[in-house]
Amino acid sequence: MVSLTNLGWLLIAVIALALPVFASGYHLYQFSQVLIYAIALLGLNLLTGFNGQISLGHGAFFAIGGYGTAILITKFGVPYWAAIPISSLVCFGAGFLFGFPALRLGGLYLALATFALAVAAPQILSYKGFDNFTGGSQGLQMPKPHAPFGIPLNVDQWIYVVCLICAAALFLVAINLVNGRVGRALIAIRDHPIAAETMGVNAALYKTTCFGVSALFAGVAGGLSAVAVGFVSPDSFGLVLSLSFLVGIVVGGLASISGMIFGALFIEFVPNYADQLSVYFGEGAKALPGAIYGLLLILIMAVAPSGVAGVIRAAVRRLLDAARS
């Protein structure tokens, strides 16, 4: 018998594959963004949800992926399918290195350091000294990729397919990581670091590597985002981006894999729909996403710390129990 979890994944896969048939143009672009966010959230959740290292600065790694890809494409003529993996590896390196000071920083201090990283990132990106590479505050523009080999897909559809392939691959990687020895080690380090070390888990290695892998996920997402938007600029990688990643993993469910899809849907569509409400609220509509984010963060922590994924899981279980009795 197929397990319920697999059935859920099957459903998601069917919807994801059917989307290009029903959605087009801008809507499809939005769903590409959802997949991109889902990858970034997955990375952050590996670090924060599973390993307990709080990062408020994942927007910075997203930015390294995005800028790395954009610089490789525009300045060095590297094709996008090579630029994204290269810049993601750079992200892995950056994350791994950031993981070293992070080792010495307990939860709160790491949150402080990554918060500083998130606030400072846009200023560093628009720094005049790097103008030749980063384009300063103007950012970088690049053409969107077309489907190769004469595949009959338009630009938006092709970008969606690329994002879907990357997301599927990375979700598989994450599921396998988390459900195996590595995942148990990560969770053990989160829940009881000293006990984990006593059991022979190399906490330092796991934590720094986890930081690297997490940054790699963020880097892939950033690279895909640069290609999908066709543009990078310092302002799009500010504190708000980093904090909305945090909102995404909390809404989707800390230490959940499938929940990241809900988290990504949430952070993509809430600001969008709030924007449309400006007809009724005028300028006040700008405050709406922030208000929703803030209230939900506190409410979810108080009522349902396992997020949407946890709520769905509990609901399904209750339904099954009711059906059996």
Next chain:
Amino acid sequence: MEFLHQFASGLALGGIYAIMALALVMIYQATQLVNFAQGEMAMFSTYLAWQMIDSGQPYWLAFIVTVLISFVGGMGIERIVVRPFAKAPILASVIVFIGLSFIFNALAGWLYGYSIQSFDTPFNGRPWFGNVYMSAHESGSVLVTFVVLALVYAFFRFTPLGLALRASAQNPVSARLVGVRVGWMLAMGWGLAAAIGAVAGMMAAPIVYLDPNMMGGILLYAFAGAVLGGIDNPWGAVVGGFVVGVMENIVGAYLVGAEVKLSVALVIIIGVLVVKPSGLFGRRIVARV
């Protein structure tokens, strides 16, 4: 000349960072948590003051009423929002603080709009004592910083309430046994932090102008100051705040350029945490296994 000018205005900004850092330490000592919403709380208080001044109230009346409202508001936040998470893991608390900062930011944007407002200073006119390096507001804001520090010191050193607060921060169990209402003391710590933060906001607003995102950079520098001085030591944090203010201006002017000044805070925070995590004046943390 130019150097002295940078140094002097660094001192004025440093004073603002110092009182912000003091507010952070106030909450850290009581709960071992860093309040990421401190900046947005101060920003919201500043808007309250702006509204009162705008409707024709005298500056100092608005100032005092704002500080009082912030004090009560801070206590309310602790009792209603923070208290339920007292035993939750650090991650939950950090998420709640981020949620709070989202809410205050949205509330300010909703009520007062996102356009930049100018904010009055009570210290108008010519520079004080023929001080050519500082504007009147900068001198005044340094003065206010020292008045706040003196008041906080006097409160903790000479009043029974201050003693009770210190006791419940240092040893909550014993404090409760001798009849201190520790729960209320925690709320009071939050109230004090909110009130001190409001002063910082009102001193900063004439310099950075008033808008819902005005405190982002200031909070970061205050973090840097608190970490540099030792986040469990109020006087260390104050010294750290001043040092960061001066460093920010000097480094910004002579080394890296003003447009990447925020990275100074990043470098200070990571540098201190890696080299000497307890800060210059903090106690070393020893964990019991």
